[in-house]
Amino acid sequence: MKHILVPTDFSPDSERAILLACILAKALSAPIRLFHVFSGRDEPLCESNRTLEAEAENIRAQGVTCRPLLAELMPNTRIANETESADVRLLVMGTHARHGLQRAVWGSFTERALREAACPVISVNPQARIPEEVRVVVVGMDGSKLAEAAFEEVVRVAPGLGVRRLVLAHAAEEEGDNFSASRWISVAREAGLEVEVETDRGAPLELILRVAAKHGADLIALGTHGRSGVRRSLFGSVAEAVLRRAPCPVLTRRG
Template identity: 30%
Template sequence: MYETILVPIDGSEHAIRAGEHARYLAHVFSASVHLVSVADVQAMGGMSNGDDLDEAFVERIEAEHKRAIETSEEVFQGDSIETAVLRGAPADAIVDYADSHSIDVIAMGTQGRTGVGRYLAGSVTESVVRRAPCPVLTTAATERSQLDGDYDDLLIPTDGSEPAAAAVSHGIAIAEAIGARIHGVNIIDADALAPTPEHTAPKRLLDRFKAEGERTTGKIATRATNAGVDVTTSVREGYPTRDLLAYADAHNIDLIAMGTTGQTDLNRYLLGSTAERVIRHAEIPVLAVNARGSMKR
């Protein structure tokens, strides 16, 4: 499934934690790992156009990024890895590198919880999730994200949409490789179906969405079973983000694999919606699978 994994490093504990999960997946799939750090020389130089910056200044900036890579290399002791210091705007450089090196998955750290708003929204990770030609594994350095053996349980949220379906193959492939259990979950946002905040959704409408939820989670179950993967499904009413994260906690989920539309449409799907909030608040890794990227590759 994965032959090359890219880990952008910025020296943060979140990036280190992403590296640990990248190493785990690399061992599972016998994949090669690329460690890169991006020196945004022009941004560091303020208003300069980048051409007239003092060479000693540029060398100092790049040396800092090399040290960040060297620190992160400790995670990959004994492994064969490729390293590079890139120049440019971080998101652009990461996406371009992933594209030119046929990267299969990018593993990036986030600041997690409230702090991720500064890092994710309108910034590097969010931009990479939006534009990357491959899935992006986002990880915050939390107690729950610490690796302790293999992944045992993977959550695949689904609403029956094409973006949601894009993550299914990835989730099942990982589960099959490590012998994990798949949880296919559909959350019906009953409040969103209600005609007004003061009223509940009509039973006929809820029944229709429950039937659709059973159908979509059933598809996941069929695919998982055909791959020899243990699977359980659940359809429930609730608030999608809150209840997906609560389900993950209650069932000791190790990884959430969910789809995004990517590109321009991601503004409607990711920002301010379920996927964005799951990435922002999850204490475990989230594999964001760009539906358009999956179709291209």
């Protein structure tokens, strides 16, 4: 059975990610693999083991199967390796502000891991609302293959999560923008989903955030580079700013 991978550094941000992962695990009937990378610097091994097992036990108390794992590799290396497994369905991570930039639980290490994760990643910032269920999803559409991949991922997991409505947010940045939503509307409706399209001129970031707030989004889904087709890192594009300011968790897929 495919599981949900959740890294933890025992911080409040990780606790929020665990809360979200439990909600998703129940909806998808998926077990959680909870892991912590032991640094060996400021934490005794026995204490890390006890804390990790306590967090795993809290997850089990919610009716979710959980297997804890303590590793001794660099965080980004371990995460990238773990997500390459065919039985990983999602990677769920917390983020926190560091030096003015949004960082994941292990700072710059996890920034790289998010770019390299072989599975979809759901990130939650400290201010985002943790939804009790995922019913409304806003998908950022810019005509790129990665945006389409994010849309397809949402449609794929929608039945398990109980998603009811998709809102496609398209920012028309250029004159003569010929984006057509008809194909995606058809795909969504064939999957039994309600679908709306919000199109406006201007910056994609502001449109996505505005649409998410307007519709009370439970999840935002994005590709990881923009319309230009130039490959960018997750933390060097619109996705970076959305992750930092999103009112709800954000699903991303790398290319």
